[in-house]
Amino acid sequence: MNFLEERIQLEGVVKEGNVLKVDKFLNHQMDIELFKQMGAEWKKRFADTPINKILTIEASGIGIACIASEYFHAPVVFAKKSKSINIEGDMYISEVESFTHKCKNQVIVSKKFLGPGDHVLIIDDFLANGCALQGLISIVQQAGATLEGIGIAVEKGFQQGGRVIRNLGYHLESLAIVESMDAETGEIVFREQD
């Protein structure tokens, strides 16, 4: 097991309805030392990839993306989830369904911050059915930018999101892939990775 799998094993909690709570260190309280290890690991997995911009989505992707950016020396842009009156002018927009909140959101990025010259690394905390990620990929494509890779902290390997993205040929690096989990026993099984 790698450092993130160990941490999930130690402090993650499996709940009914395929919910994996990692709020003690990842997406409510945030362990910045852990985020640094994650940033360093993505930097290793995306070595020699030209990346000049990191794209994430509010809210829980932001902290991870900011710390990761220290390893890539690239600014972070976060996609916003609903139209804010402070965002104006031309925007890239995609529709995203949220598993957690049971609703549809518009995901928005200002055209000022993403364009054809950009080489983008997408970073997010979770990948399950992949809706949020598909929205971000759509935005990269609308911008005419190059998607160099996708870094995910925790992938639910028993849902379809990761498979679809890999089938489409994208370079996806999930630091922990949960193969199965059991709310009754609390057991979490991770997919073997090289």
Place this chain on the structure above:
Amino acid sequence: MNFLEERIQLEGVVKEGNVLKVDKFLNHQMDIELFKQMGAEWKKRFADTPINKILTIEASGIGIACIASEYFHAPVVFAKKSKSINIEGDMYISEVESFTHKCKNQVIVSKKFLGPGDHVLIIDDFLANGCALQGLISIVQQAGATLEGIGIAVEKGFQQGGRVIRNLGYHLESLAIVESMDAETGEIVFREQD
């Protein structure tokens, strides 16, 4: 002018309705090198203050708080803006009105991550009328924790938020305080700070 005031002068845009857009470097695209300078400056201003937890609020406070936490070596907790089905159990809750989104939100922090033993630094990107900040302070008080200080990136000094907080005796450090701004000329005047 300090580094943040200079950056606001250079790349901030004043819009009608008392809107200061700093989305190029602070709250949509995020300049992590700038965030490091901000973290170092807060560390200086809160030197010798015992801080073991940083509290912020989604979304645009998260990145700043995470980078700042590297200077304080404390985990970050971010308050969430509406009830998520993934948050369960006991929570601290406060009501917050949003200037930007013209709506009321519940602000929520799990009781697991804040308690009487905690010495808290609140970090956020903007302080205007102070509603979000008052909500965070309320949560620190509900937890019985000690509020050691408040670090704000940009304070709108012509709105009441900062004055109220200082009158209440809190240690508030805003890195840039906008005294006045003019949407027609684009002029921004900062309050002199020691």
